[in-house]
Amino acid sequence: MxxxxxxxxxxxxxxxxxxxxxxxxxxxxxxxxxxxxxxxxxxxxxxxxxxxxxxxxxxxxxxxxxxxxxxxxxxxxxxMARTFQNIRLWNDLTVLDNIRLARYARLDYGFWDAVLRTGRYRRAEKAVETKAREVLELMELAEYAGEFPKNLPYGLQRRVELARALAGNxxxxxxxxxxxxxxxxxxxxxxxxxxxxxxxxxxxxxxxxxxxxxxxxxxxxxxxxxxxxxxxxxxxxxxxxxxxxxxxxxxxxxx
Amino acid sequence: MQRYAVNVLFCAAAVALVGLAQAGMLDKYVLTIITFMGINCIFAVSLNLVNGYMGEFSCGHGGFMCVGAYTGSLLSVAFFTNSKLFGPALFPPELAPFLFPLVLIGAGSVAALFGLIVALPSFHTRDDYLAIITIAANYIIISVVENIDAIGGPRGFSGMRRVVGAMSDVADVPWMLIWTIVGLFVCVMTIYRLMTSTYGKGISAVCQNEVAAEIMGVDTNRVKIMAFMVSSGLAGLSGALYAHVYGYVNAQAFNILKSTEGLVIVYLGGMGSISGVLLAAIAFTLLVEALRFVMPWLNDILHAANLLPAGYELSQVWKWVIIPLILILLMQFRPEGFLGNRELTQVFPRLKRWITLK
Structure with a gap:
């Protein structure tokens, strides 16, 4: 198949x-x-x-x-994940946040969990954070976690986009x-x-x-x-x- | 302990404010200004969610405040007073202080539903075109309210003063100030927590690159619905508070001018910055009031300097020349507003030691 x-x-x-x-x-x-x-x-x-x-x-x-x-x-x-011919990163979110957002589809909490900071929210955010850091580590981007993509050289931006695509498993x-x-x-x-x-x-x-x-x-x-x-x-x-x-x-x- | 300094300060300031009002050391005028400051804060911070974080240009925020104001007024009149419209009170008036949050929640929820008027078109429309839809929504809401005779039509709706009175009968404290502080706290915490969660950052993702957001698994339509509903819901909350502080609502109070006021505050403070917008809301409210006193002085000074013809007196109307002028100057020299899209803690990193927000 x-x-x-x-x-x-x-x-x-x-x-x-x-x-x-x-x-x-x-x-x-x-x-x-x-x-x-x-x-x-x-x-x-x-x-x-x-x-x-x-x-x-x-x-x-x-x-x-x-x-x-x-x-x-x-x-x-x-x-399925993809990257773009012209880089499409979220330039005013940090590299780490860019990667975290790739897990969006798998978030198992909703608006009220986020606002009330429920246990479910804490667990999910912790998992997202761990996963994102892991991907950054693997892609040798860990040191740029706090940077904004727009401030990175082009080659690194490409790598961040690749990392973001991979973060969704x-x-x-x-x-x-x-x-x-x-x-x-x-x-x-x-x-x-x-x-x-x-x-x-x-x-x-x-x-x-x-x-x-x-x-x-x-x-x-x-x-x-x-x-x-x-x-x-x-x-x-x-x-x-x-x-x-x-x-x-x-x-x-x-x- | 140091990390809680600002939090403790906020609580202390709130308690002190209520204490001062309670002790009768704030005159009624000052108290009203402070309460309106809080209401403007809620209104502007909620608008900031759409205009700042999501990058859409909503110019009809006053409409949702209107929905909240009327819903809140109708609910509280029906709940706690005997009225011609609803008949006898549903609850004994003594319960007013305890059930008032229900009124606020009801007003917020209904306003949030009205947010769908803008949220649904936003799936396929954006920028200028969506801005026009928001203006239309503002007009639609106001004309509908104005044309329902049962709730007063163009004459407006009143009766909320009796509800506030009922609360004061239970305990003689400045209730509306307290509810405004609570409302402001809820509003700021909701938006802060939302925007620091991965779930809420979907809003920033949609703003900064919608195509990337959609491809990375963000359900952009759901994000838009959520953002518009939260934003208009909180505007509804500010409307309900406004209605009870004034004791009277009139649809025309929430027309495009009110929406513009919100826009001015958001652009003054910096889009996408909660602390900037809060500062701007306070500054703006103070400015409008201060000019009320400054105008006569200015009149005297200009007359003394022989710059004005003898027969001409500078009236309060000139206030609305000076405020837009300040805006023009601001847009010229600092178009990003007080703080840009940064928070106070980012502009002054040392503040972080004094504050804990979770």
Whole structure:
């Protein structure tokens, strides 16, 4: 039984066909890449899977449950997490609070517990705090717990966003161009980090990435999109040699 | 012990205030000003939840105060007095001091329900468009109240003075001052505790990046409902207190001008800062009253300096030129308000040694 199964996904924005009949499937403990030229529809796929857009046609099944039409926070609570192409952190909350909020969907207390500071509230907050500190520790961010994300360098902000995504204990992590805007040293660090996350947290990762170095060295399998369609799928080696992919995306002299 | 200094100070100040009022050392005018200061504090701190923490621009907060004022008045008149509208009192008047919290809770709850008028559109609307909806909500509430003849319509509604009187018959203490202090305490603690919990920080998350909030598992619609309901509920509480201090309510007292007053206080104090808004509410109330005395002086001085034509007297109306002028200057030179989005304890970290808030 695959972890995520997408069948015949189609999305039209008015007259624009952003995605046509896209199918994809991935199992547990896989690290898969999604590549394609700009505007190919990669982020649209992520936005539909994570619940921001409703698909025009097709179905998404995640852990045996149909995701079509579920709101993003419901999808998240089913065990999916994602990061964004442009970092979306809460800049006026501390790094620690950013991570704590990732546990929001699992809070088992309500308004009155918070206001009356009940035992249930204390227990839940303690658990959230422990978990958040643990994640920060694992991601080597502990020393920045009290900082505001806006004051951190770009590479660290990326790492905080990654930590926040992991804090919700996802089974599947969607990374939307995690290397965007990083320098070559940071990219090396990111590759190590992602591999380490994949091993340490025992999760599946599906990533969109433009930098060939990242996908080629990380992914076991790649799918390629162009103009809203999947045009190829295979191991990095196969993709590298696929003439159609080379033409559509990599360019003639790319590799 | 040191850590409780501010807390003890607050209690001591409250007790001293009530004591002074009880001993008759505060004249009625001063007592009323102090009580209104507390009511303005509740009103502004509750508005701050939406405008400061959630980053939406609500300009119709007066409407919820109106709902609270009328609900509170109707409940207390029905509970404790014989009236034409409700017939004989539901409870003996001697119970008034004990059951008055029920009136406040009832007023807050009904106002919170009215908060849904704004909360539900906020799912798909935000910023300027939502601001317009809040203004509309303010107008709708006031016209509805004004057009219900049974509760006085445009003439207003009274009878609350008898309830306060009934409380004084049981024990002759400054009841409304006490209830206002209690109300303020409840309001500040509610918002402080909410905003320091992970649950309440969902509000900040929605404010700072709604997309990230939704994707990280925050049910943004529920957060909005919660924030608007708490905010308007507490505004309702301030309304119920206001109605009983005045002894009379009129829907027009809660029109857009009242809402603007709340906005002015919040922007003066700093959005998203409870302590800043409290300071601003106190300063604003004092300023409005102080100008009442300053205007005649100013008139004399300007006449002495021959700056005003002999026949022209500076009237109190000029107060409403001076206050907006102060606002304009503030927005020019310190647009973030007194404290910005920081609390006093963040501006002066040493204060932390003196205060324990949990």
């Amino acid at each position: 695959p972890l995520l199964e997408i069948t015949g996904l189609t999305k039209r924005f008015g007259g624009l066909q952003a995605l046509s009949n896209f199918s994809f499937s991935m199992g547990e403990r896989e690290l898969v890449g999604l590549i394609g030229p700009n505007g190919a529809g990669k982020t649209t796929v992520f936005n539909i899977v994570s619940g921001f857009y409703r698909p025009t046609e097709g179905s998404i099944v995640f852990r045996r449950q149909l995701l079509n039409g579920l709101k993003p926070h419901r999808v998240t609570s089913m065990g 996802p089974r599947l992590l969607l990374l939307d161009e995690p290397a965007a805007g990083l320098g070559s040293v940071d990219v090396e660090g990111l590759i190590r980090h992602i591999r380490w996350i994949y091993d340490e947290f025992k999760i599946s990762i599906w990533m969109i990435e433009h930098q060939m170095k990242v996908v080629m060295s990380l992914c076991q399998r790649l799918s390629v999109m162009d103009f809203g369609c999947a045009i190829a799928e295979g191991t990095p080696e196969e993709i590298r040699r696929n003439p159609e992919v080379v033409r559509a995306y990599l360019g003639d002299g790319a590799l």
